Amino acid sequence: MKALPPCRLFVLLARDAPLGVIFRRGPTKLTQLILWHTDMDTFELGDRHVGNFYPERSDLSPDGKLLIYFAANYTARRRNKGLPDTWTALSKPPWLRPLALWPNFGTYYGGGLFTSNIIVQVNQDPHAHRVSEGSVDQTSWPAGKPPAELDFPYDQLFWDHDDQFFTRMERNGWTAVEPYPSMLGPLNPDATFTELVTGAYEAPELPVHLRSVYSKPRPGSNESLVLLWPHRSAGYYGRSESPSYEVHDSRLKIVTSLSGAIWADWDQRGRLVYVQEGKLFTADLNIPGKFDPKEIADFTPLDKKRVRAPQSAGQW
Template sequence: MSGPFPARLHVLLARDAATGVVIRRGPTRKVCVIGWNRSNDSFEVGQWLYGRIYERRCDLSPDGKHFLYFAMNGRWDSEVLGSWTAVSRAPYLKATGLWPKGDCWNGGGLFIDNREFWLNDGYGHKQFLDGSGLKQRRDYPWKDSYGGECPGVYYLRLQRDGWELTGRESNGKRSRITTFRKRINDRWTLLKRAHETIDHPVGRGCYFDEHALKSKDQDTPLPLHEWEWADVDAGRLVWAAEGKLFSGRLDAKGLTSSKMLHDFNDLAYERLTAPY
């Protein structure tokens, strides 16, 4: 494509509340977290980071109040050692719990419930700040494991949130594809192909998703190449493409009532202070 790439979006939906956070990346070293009120589809910019948030190692508490994230700014001689896992009040980044890491292996984690979380530790985390009021789960609470990097958090989160893992396959020596599906309604299913690859397309990272819609009346899924994130939200379909967030509904004829909820491309980095 010509011109700058659109902003890259990844979204976390609160399981027990009509809220979410949008993680917007672009340009490469600038990322912000945006609060999403799903009751009225309004959005509020929380804070920016000059660095990287590893969106597939992040999570949102079921009530939508706490954000758990893994970030890197490369300042390896700083107090946070250049990379860290943190808990904050969504949609802000100011840490209430902080674990400096010092590298980009492992990191991040998942919420067990509103009061307890699991830290994707591996090794190297050292607690620096403990003011979140949350409890850290010390044992590994799941039966399956997908390694310490992004899939090791992301695939667990998908399955916890209603996605069914349907297969894993190698796609060459340096690539793997893991497939998921999620029911939308009696007729339609949302399909997700999660890629792990060094040979990724331009504008995508080594971890990226592809999506398709499958009707019970058709053998061949409908590919949706531009969708980088998609999920089901209270019966409607929501998805991100080209730096924008959309919603729509599916009936016998296909996708209807499609509309853009917000265009995040024009947002620019600014220093913002959390209100706590």
């Protein structure tokens, strides 16, 4: 039997709750949402979207109860129904049924970020938000008017795929690091181990093939997770080069590469969790320079059973 090609996964973790949303892509134009309970490593299958989906321009509320996402569908059937080709929406994960909907004109804007559980920055095209000076707000409320405490400021920021990704990362504890911080200097093979450990070696400037390097410390340890972000970008799902990750131990001066990982983070329990070849892993870091990977779930097979959204998915 021919092996299934791996799907592509992207994950958003809630900041204040043991929840995450997994975006499973595969085949190309199909994205399914999966709610991940990180305390028990259990999963809830959610809605599917056929078309373009932009998880790097989406965000999860700190309590994990709301998702703001950016999506597109350019089929004639949607246009004939008067629906937008591209839109930003607020929903209850793992469901996509809009509680609030903002139409967009193309992909120049779109998506948003949660400042808190009740403040959602909407990156909205000003022409879509208000067609002309003094015209009616184009926002629609499929679930009725939102709770009074919810606020939706329209920042009209220029957030392309990577810029919004980095903005969210910095909010979640990642720090931009330049030049490249590797203590073993993989980008300069001429440096000796003694030079690196004693600090006599100066790290090289950021290579031209890397746009950015980010680091996130593991709470209560000497370890940091380092992200190497490629320069050529077409969004997370469409990039020509995938990001890569390393674990750095600042005390022992050891770097461990997460070979093949396209997403990684410290979860709410402080575990290293990462995505590789359509699978979700965690790993113990008890032995310096090595880790013991443990598979949490394999999302390669597409569950053909479609899940019906509960009535509560369309209610505030």
